[in-house]
Amino acid sequence: MNEKLKEIQNDYLNFSNLSQNSSLSEDIIFEKIAELDDKYKNNDIHFRSFEGLLSNIGFDQASIKVLNCVIKRLKSKKERLPQNKYFYDIGNTILNKSVLIYKTKPNIATLISTRSFLEAKKYFYNVIEDDTDYYERAQTNITNILEKYGRNYEALYAYDDVIKKNPLFGMALGNKAIALEYYIRLSPKPSLVLLNNAYELLINALKDKKINDIGGKLAINIFIHKKEEIEQLFKKIKYKYSELKKPENLTKYQHFILENNLYLNYDFGFYYDKNSLKDTxxxxxxxxxxxxxxxxxxxxxxxxxxxxxxxxxxxxxxxxxxxxxxxxxxxxxxxxxxxxxxxxxxxxxxxxxxxxxxxxxxxxxxxxxxxxxxxxxxxxxxxxxxxxxxxxxxxxxxxxxxxxxxxxxxxxxxxxxxxxxxxxxxxxxxxxxxxxxxxxxxxxxxxxxxxxxxxxxxxxxxxxxxxxxxxxxxxxxxxxxxxxxxxxxxxxxxxxxxxxxxxxxxxxxxxx
Structure with a gap:
């Protein structure tokens, strides 16, 4: 590996660890930014990568000032950055800023009036598929925004689109599990089969070592907590998953509707009983x-x-x-x-x-x-x-x-x-x-x-x-x-x- 690249990675890692493990004043953060900008002022890797790190640091330190600085820096580099990198980083920074402004779950009036979440979503939609994971990250964030606005059913399908492209992408697996658990709570007839599906997704999500880099410790803790919560419920009710089997006498039309989840009911394409074949x-x-x-x-x-x-x-x-x-x-x-x-x-x-x-x-x-x-x-x-x-x-x-x-x-x-x-x-x-x-x-x-x-x-x-x-x-x-x-x-x-x-x-x- 190139020695200069190793040096940059080491400096970035130290800055990130410092941010995650301690509270930093904005003056210290801006001093560190100036120091690294000066040290790597003619380095292309630093030019393309630094704002992504700063966005995460601004979020960790709950600093709107730092995030505003990141947005300004990104806009000044728009024509010189790879498109996917630019659209993802600016979308992610606007999203981070929005989450900080509305620390608690935003109320409905706020979600209707604010445009920041929707602005972030627009940037994410400009990220296209390539040989990096920016597309998967962007699509997962889009889906998280859909969830904020109550669009749970669409979110489940959006997570599936990401998982089809990258079956090991932990953030999509874990977030789909959380969304599925919420769907179950919304449904008039809760499903242990769907809950087991969510449990399996959480197990697979936690195998992805990149979760910490993308979602941080917070995401890992949320996934672990939800997994343990489901485990406790299954233990309490002595639940053991058994595979559902469709009746052998289903028509081709009924198979088609089930496979495409086109019945107007809450069973999500699974066959539980005769009501799974009805629009309810x-x-x-x-x-x-x-x-x-x-x-x-x-x-x-x-x-x-x-x-x-x-x-x-x-x-x-x-x-x-x-x-x-x-x-x-x-x-x-x-x-x-x-x-x-x-x-x-x-x-x-x-x-x-x-x-x-x-x-x-x-x-x-x-x-x-x-x-x-x-x-x-x-x-x-x-x-x-x-x-x-x-x-x-x-x-x-x-x-x-x-x-x-x-x-x-x-x-x-x-x-x-x-x-x-x-x-x-x-x-x-x-x-x-x-x-x-x-x-x-x-x-x-x-x-x-x-x-x-x-x-x-x-x-x-x-x-x-x-x-x-x-x-x-x-x-x-x-x-x-x-x-x-x-x-x-x-x-x-x-x-x-x-x-x-x-x-x-x-x-x-x-x-x-």
């Missing part, structure tokens, strides 16, 4: 005895009657899209396609019943967002809303009115919906989904089946694999949004609970 999400509406009764059904108020109908339409849209998705993936339709005179445009694009189904699935799924917004507005703003004369779109969940509802109810599930809706705006994470849906609904989207696909045509052209991938992603997001809606209604606080009662509903399949 249910909005626990509460109605006021004084609410106006509907003419069509005197047993419930107009508000609850229409709320149930919106939810039923939501279920119908999702399950129909799911059914069509299954058939689109498995369909053999050349004999049908050959009887349709599609015009060949000499560009390797192709049309077929399969592609039409995939596009229809995408568009139908996206429409669920508007119905979720409609349900939220009608249920929470009943007196202000005429269901038959009001058009509501998903963007309403970013409105000032919905923000007030979130704060009044102190509800993290409603916050999750708000934050999710923000991600569909211009220059945000899911805006590409919005644009893709608009192409399908209002114009055209070509499927390129040749080797001529070029990213410069991505506004109106896509490959089959990518369309399937985006459909999978949209199913996750829509299911998450439905779950946040159902749980948001369930956990809502009402000021006059004694004047309200829980509605009783009968399933249609018990009648028809």
């Amino acid at each position: 999400f249910f909005p626990n509406f509460i109605e006021n005895l004084k609410d106006k009764k509907t003419i069509k059904s005197r047993s419930m108020s107009e508000k609850i009657y229409y709320s149930f109908h919106i939810f039923n339409q939501l279920l119908e849209d999702f399950t129909t899209a799911r059914y069509n998705y299954f058939h689109a993936i498995n369909i053999k339709c050349n004999h049908i396609d050959k009887k349709i005179n599609y015009i060949y445009t000499l560009d390797y694009t192709k049309h077929s019943l399969k592609y039409g189904l995939l596009k229809s699935v995408f568009s139908s799924l996206y429409n669920c967002f508007d119905k979720i917004a409609h349900l939220m507005k009608y249920y929470f703003c009943y007196l202000e809303n005429d269901i038959n004369n009001t058009n509501i779109y998903f963007d309403w969940l970013t409105s000032e009115n919905f923000k007030k509802i979130i704060i009044e109810n102190k509800n993290f599930q409603l916050l999750a919906l708000h934050n999710l809706a923000l991600d569909f705006k211009e220059n945000h994470t899911y805006n590409y989904i919005n644009k893709l849906r608009n192409r399908i609904t209002h114009s055209f989207l070509n499927i390129n089946v040749g080797e001529a696909y070029n990213e410069k045509y991505k506004t109106f052209e896509i490959t089959e694999d990518r369309l399937i991938k985006y459909n999978k992603k949209l199913f996750i997001i829509v299911k998450a949004a439905i779950m946040y809606s159902v749980l948001g209604i369930y956990y809502s606080n009402f000021k006059e609970r004694d004047k309200l009662f829980k509605t009783i509903a009968i399933s249609e399949n018990e009648i028809f």
